[in-house]
Amino acid sequence: MKFLSSLVISFIANGAGLYIAGVYVPGFSITPNLRDVAVAAAILTGINLVVRPILKHILWPLMILTIGLFGIVINALTLYVLDYFLPYITISGLIPLIYATLIITAANIAVGIVAKIL
Numbered sequence: 616m617k618f619l620s621s622l623v624i625s626f627i628a629n630g631a632g633l634y635i636a637g638v639y640v641p642g643f644s645i646t647p648n649l650r651d652v653a654v655a656a657a658i659l660t661g662i663n664l665v666v667r668p669i670l671k672h673i674l675w676p677l678m679i680l681t682i683g684l685f686g687i688v689i690n691a692l693t694l695y696v697l698d699y700f701l702p703y704i705t706i707s708g709l710i711p712l713i714y715a716t717l718i719i720t721a722a723n724i725a726v727g728i729v730a731k732i733l
Contacts, residue, residue, distance in 0.1 A: 620730075625663065628726035630656035632719030633704075640718065642711030646703040655701055659719075662693045691716040 634652050637645035645655060670689050671678065677685040694716050698706045706712050 622660065624726055624730045625723065626656050626660045628723040629659045629719060632722030633659065635722065636715035636718045640711050640714045642707045643715040644705045651703045655697065655704055658701065659693065659697050662696055666696065667693055687716060690720055694719065
């Protein structure tokens with residue numbers, strides 16, 4: 616049950632982060648209807664569930680050398696993969712990718728903290 620609740624919380628956080636990044640980051644656009652945001656959040660949650668741990672396992676020496684900051688690069692790679700596969704998400708440049716990555720990461724951290732409190 617804990618896995619399912621963390622999956623739902625991750626889905627909600629990814630959806631909120633994608634929507635906020637789409638609104639506030641110039642160069643990052645997502646169609647603002649609920650279905651597209653939900654599909655993108657579901658796919659991003661799946662990528663984070665499957666691909667991200669593999670990348671962390673392969674690139675753990677860089678994670679250690681950078682004291683965990685390389686995790687932002689891994690998160691940006693997962694967001695770039697999402698942009699590549701979904702036609703209704705557009706990231707035009709490195710700076711919007713970094714800003715969107717930071718917003719989605721912050722949303723995941725905030726929702727995770729709130730979920731632990733509740």
